[in-house]
Amino acid sequence: QLLASQSIPTPQTPYVIYTQRLSEVYRKKILVTGGAGFVGSHLVDRLMSEGHEVVVLDNFFTGRKANVEHWLHHPNFSLVRHDVIQPILLEVDQIYHLACPASPPHYQYNPVKTIKTSTMGTINMLGLAKRVKARILLASTSEIYGDPTVHPQPESYWGNVNTIGPRACYDEGKRVAETMMYAYKMQNDVEIRVARIFNTFGPRMHPNDGRVVSNFIIQSLQNKDITIYGDGSQTRSFQYVDDLVSGLIKLMNGNYDQPVNIGNPDEYSIKEFATKIRGMCESQSEIKFLPKVADDPTQRKADIRTAKREIDWEPMVTVDEGLKKTIEYFQREVEAAGGEIVP
Numbered sequence: 001q002l003l004a005s006q007s008i009p010t011p012q013t014p015y016v017i018y019t020q021r022l023s024e025v026y027r028k029k030i031l032v033t034g035g036a037g038f039v040g041s042h043l044v045d046r047l048m049s050e051g052h053e054v055v056v057l058d059n060f061f062t063g064r065k066a067n068v069e070h071w072l073h074h075p076n077f078s079l080v081r082h083d084v085i086q087p088i089l090l091e092v093d094q095i096y097h098l099a100c101p102a103s104p105p106h107y108q109y110n111p112v113k114t115i116k117t118s119t120m121g122t123i124n125m126l127g128l129a130k131r132v133k134a135r136i137l138l139a140s141t142s143e144i145y146g147d148p149t150v151h152p153q154p155e156s157y158w159g160n161v162n163t164i165g166p167r168a169c170y171d172e173g174k175r176v177a178e179t180m181m182y183a184y185k186m187q188n189d190v191e192i193r194v195a196r197i198f199n200t201f202g203p204r205m206h207p208n209d210g211r212v213v214s215n216f217i218i219q220s221l222q223n224k225d226i227t228i229y230g231d232g233s234q235t236r237s238f239q240y241v242d243d244l245v246s247g248l249i250k251l252m253n254g255n256y257d258q259p260v261n262i263g264n265p266d267e268y269s270i271k272e273f274a275t276k277i278r279g280m281c282e283s284q285s286e287i288k289f290l291p292k293v294a295d296d297p298t299q300r301k302a303d304i305r306t307a308k309r310e311i312d313w314e315p316m317v318t319v320d321e322g323l324k325k326t327i328e329y330f331q332r333e334v335e336a337a338g339g340e341i342v343p
């Protein structure tokens, strides 16, 4: 049965989302850390529309209240300004632990804080999961493979990470977060799930996010130079955020507790990707090559055989369909900002 939600259309969510009426037996109380961020807010939309009770913890470092504004008055929803490096007492059935800046400029802005978020934050959420016997899912990352020497990357690959480079605060933070997940499973029987997320894009990416998809779209929409770091031969595979959300929910509710890659294997060189976005935006932008950034992985592509086999998941949205929706979103953001955004 569908109930009209109390959501109010906002620039971030210019449509009404309906919530399902779930019986007590199926309704779960679900914590989403980092739920006001890009991925977290889409996950919140899906969980709310399924009729669950959702609590969001966020310190708003990179997240925005506007991303969850449409749920603020819904009885099933709570938003708590809280930093996960501090412990918290809550009663929940499941925890999606996403809190952590994800874009290189954001996580490198305060590397010590990024390390604290991944280490102390994950310990606190694991402690909570242990106390209330909740199942916990960690949003890990393809960055744990570092600059991979195996391509595409299966979960069995141990990675190639520089422990003291500029990306280490994020990569090593997530690596030790994974280690903590398995230590709590072995020692305390905590039910864990680990998603290794590959590059994801979609509406609600922060305009100043600094990642490649938002930068290239914003630059193209404003006919400004498209900035490629290095010669653009490095590759990434890109997934649309709705596919990621489906994967996270399937992983959480399935039986498989080893790490699972969640990504779209559709791989592009960054140069190809710049040309593609410029074409889709019908832009006059020039492509500008800037110096290569330190420790930038040269190749990355998701091997998703485990996800297909263990949780029956694979991406459904093509990169082109996803980009179309994301370009429309950034067009609205540029208009709302009075016609100019510096990415």
Ligand code: NAD
Pocket: 033, 034, 035, 036, 037, 038, 039, 040, 057, 058, 059, 060, 061, 062, 063, 064, 082, 083, 084, 085, 097, 098, 099, 100, 101, 102, 103, 106, 117, 121, 139, 140, 141, 142, 196, 197, 198, 199, 200, 201, 206
């Ligand atoms: P994001 O920066 O949009 O969201 C992160 C959220 O966490 C923000 O709302 C931020 O305010 C919050 N946060 C950060 N530090 C916090 C702290 N100490 N306490 C409480 N809240 C805190 O990033 P995203 O793209 O939505 O990524 C979400 C998660 O997914 C991250 O854990 C990230 O590592 C992981 N991930 C994302 C991608 C991707 O391509 N988007 C790829 C791999 C992994």
Ligand code: UDP
Pocket: 103, 104, 199, 210, 211, 212, 213, 215, 216, 227, 228, 229, 230, 234, 236, 270, 293, 296, 297
């Ligand atoms: N990149 C680029 N120009 C930009 C932003 C990023 O050439 O304006 C490159 C970056 O150097 C990397 C790739 O695009 O090789 C993906 O970068 P992003 O920050 O999106 O994610 P990463 O996979 O590196 O974490």
